[in-house]
Each structure stands twice: as C-alpha cells, then as structure tokens.
Amino acid sequence: MRILQRYLLWEMTVNFVGVTLVALALLLVNQVGSVLARAAQLQYQRGFVLELIALGAAQNVAILLPFGLLLGIVLAFGRLYHDSEMAAAQACGVGVGRVAAAVWLLALPVTCLIAWLNFDLAPRAAVAEAQMRDEALRAGLTAPLEPGKFRSFNGGNIVVYARAAERNGDLKDVFVKRNDGLAIETTVAQRAHYAMSSEGEGETITLFDGERVEGVPGSAQYRIMRFEQQIIPVQTPGMAAHAPRVYELGTAALVGSHDPKLLAELHWRFGLPVMTLVLTVLAVPLGRLRPRQGRYAHVWIAVLMFALYANVALAARTWLERGKTPAAWGLWWVHGAFFAVSVLAMWWPAIRRTLRSWRLAT
DSSP, X not given: OOHHHHHHHHHHHHHHHHHHHHHHHHHHHHHHHHHHHHHHHHTOOHHHHHHHHHHHHHHHGGGHHHHHHHHHHHHHHHHHHHTTHHHHHHHTTOOHHHHHHHHHHHHHHHHHHHHHIIIIIHHHHHHHHHHHHHHHHHHHHHSOOOTTSOEEEGGGTEEEEEEEEOTTSOEEXXXXXXXXXXXXXXXXXXEEEEEOOTTSOOEEEEEEEEEEEEEOTTOSOEEEEEEEEXXXXXXXXXXXXXXXXGGGSOHHHHTTOOOHHHHHHHHHHHHXXXXXXXXXXXXXXXXXXXXXXXXXXXXXXXXXXHHHHHHHHHHHHHHHHTTSSOXXXXXXXXXXXXXXXXXXXXXXXXXXXHHHHHHHHO
C-alpha cells in the first residue's frame, strides 16, 4: 500500500474500533439489565450471570459492526475533508481508485467477520444460552435454603424464610406460607431441615416445634395446630425439552428449507454481510464534505440511513416469515433499493455537474 492508503486505513480503523466499542458498551449495559432482571425473577445463582451476559452479547454483536464501519468511514473522511487533507491529496493526483482500495481493505475483513459471527457463532451462542438458562434455573431451584432470603417452591405456592442457620445446616426461626386452593397455611417453627434427593426431585422441608394457622382470607373460620414435627414436600420441576428455536439452528439446517420462518432466518443471516457492503458504498459519499462544512455534518445522515436500512430489513424479514412477500424476493429487494441509493449518492456530484452543463448549454 502507498503511504496515503495506509494513512486512510489507519484513520478509518481507529474510528471504526472506537464507535464499535461504544456501541458494544451500550449493548452490554442492556444485556446486564435484562439478565439481572431475569436472574432476580427466576433466582439464578451469581455464577451464571456473567456467562449469560456474554452469550447474549455474542448473538447481537454482528449488528453493531456494520454501524461501526459506516460511522468509522464517515468520521475519517469527514476529518480529512474538514482539514483539507483530502483536497490536497486530490490536487496531487490521488484518484478514486486509491481511496476505494483503502476503504475496501477495511470493509472486506469486517464483512468476513460479520459472516462468521452470523453464520456460526450466533447460533452456537443461542444454543449455549438456552442450555445455560435451563441449568441456571435448575441450580437455583435445587440450591440449599439460605437464611435471610425468601425462597419460593412449587411455582410460588410455597414461600419459605429463615432468620438464621445452625452449623449443621438446619434453619432457625422459620416462616412458611403455603397456598392450597383458596385456603392459606401460615406456619412458624423453631427449626427446619431441608433435604434434597440425589435425583433432584422429591425435596422435603421438615419443620420442628412449630404452629400452623389455616384459613381462607376474609373468612372468620380458621384452625390453629401445634406440632412437634411436620414434613412439607416440595417439587423441583424438570426442564422440559423443547424444539430448537429458529435462531438456534445451524446455517446448514436452513439451506434448502421452504418453511417461511427458516427462509427468513437464512436471508437475515446473509443480509448482514450484504448490508455491510452496501453501507460501505454509501459511507464514501456521506463522508464527502463541502468547504467550510463541519466534520460531523453528515454523521446524523449516516445514523439515520443505518436506522432506516436496519428497520426496513427487519420489517421485510417479518413479512417474509408471514408469507406476505414472495420467497424469491427474500430481503434482496431491500439491499437492492439501498444499493441504488448508495450508487446514486456516489455519482451525484458528477450527475449534478452534467445536469448543470446541459442546462447551461440549452
């Protein structure tokens, strides 16, 4: 590569990496919020949280790279035009070919990375995430009771709380609330022992020296029973096997299918690399600035075009899933439309000069 091409490649790469890292940080913040909410609801243990965040991010990182590449090119060219470096290079005879070579030296490896992420890594991450969620749910349900924390069993029908624990693992000052139809049983005991079977089913909570109150809320009739020992059976539901979801299937399983949902998923996986190439074509004219324009003048247009492209592609995917668009069209009509816009933007200065010359001549 020539010195100028290396310089252009460096500028674009630095901006691309910076924008992508910022977008990735926002994605991780979103993943942390959703995973923590699910973990609190389903009582995941802490050891699963970080892995679930990483697996969720691995499925969505591919959509960030086209955005980062588009803004990286626009920001790099915007600075070069704003500082008159591009004007000086063009005055020295640098043509479009040298500039395009530097752009594609960055765009093609990024496109290959997106293809690998979309075709291979994302489906495997989706499968691993589903398995880990099941494992986290089972681990949370079968974990020993901890003092100072409420714990629910049997789909929330049994709630247990203990104030403290003894050295042998037994719980002290235990509170148990159990729903049995309309009736509610409230039990307090001085001590409790939680036993779990080796198969993970048929767990029991044995209460010692306690008192139980039974009754229907709103009714004046209730029963009080004192006991020396009471056994409450609890169940840990097994993880029911489910058919693989569309996004969990390998790419090879999607090829040749006539199912609209599988076909839409296949077109989406092909669509992201194609989107990257189309946005690369669009980024060069968006990075072009007129004299005295600010270096960030076209950034908002780049963001708007990416948002429009991505949302139209998502809508087209939904239409393909529901059979509202022909299978032969797929998402290609979306890419074709935006590619036409990109080519028009690329050649618009020459077209405008031609129209102006023709108007002056007539």
